[in-house]
Amino acid sequence: MLNLHSPFRRAVAEDMDTIRALLGERSGPAPAEAVVADEGGEITAVLDGRPDGGAWRVDALAVFHERVGELGPRVLRLADALAAEDGLASVVLEPASLDPEMRALLEEEGFRPKPGAAGLMERPVIPQG
Numbered sequence: 001m002l003n004l005h006s007p008f009r010r011a012v013a014e015d016m017d018t019i020r021a022l023l024g025e026r027s028g029p030a031p032a033e034a035v036v037a038d039e040g041g042e043i044t045a046v047l048d049g050r051p052d053g054g055a056w057r058v059d060a061l062a063v064f065h066e067r068v069g070e071l072g073p074r075v076l077r078l079a080d081a082l083a084a085e086d087g088l089a090s091v092v093l094e095p096a097s098l099d100p101e102m103r104a105l106l107e108e109e110g111f112r113p114k115p116g117a118a119g120l121m122e123r124p125v126i127p128q129g
Helices: 012-021 065-085 100-106
Strands: 008-010 035-039 042-052 056-062 090-093 121-126
Touching: 012 042, 012 056, 035 065, 042 065, 042 090, 056 065, 056 100, 065 090, 065 100
Parallel strands: 056 090
Antiparallel strands: 008 035, 035 042, 042 056, 090 121
8 A cells, every 4th residue: 555645645535525626527536546635624636546457547637726836746656656556557647637737747747648549648657766
């Protein structure tokens, strides 16, 4: 089990309304699987995903707009850590539902179109440490 450091923690059932609000129109993740950034009782980011073939697939990703520059890269490193924990070599996601600032960050962080998978972006897991 991944050792999370503040402000990150596993989501709990009481977080679901806030998670759904943060995700907007997208469906909310299952609380048992999601990781949230909890800053003084305010959830400012959410990440949820799962192994999918040889990659870790991000199913839900949202960061408060004003926190994308700071928290966005940290959330993506968490995705790498979760992928590595499952023995996977890459992280994949569908950026269409993300806000433009988060989509731009994906490119800065090394995500590229996944060959043969229209609409998906992928990057190799970046080792933590």
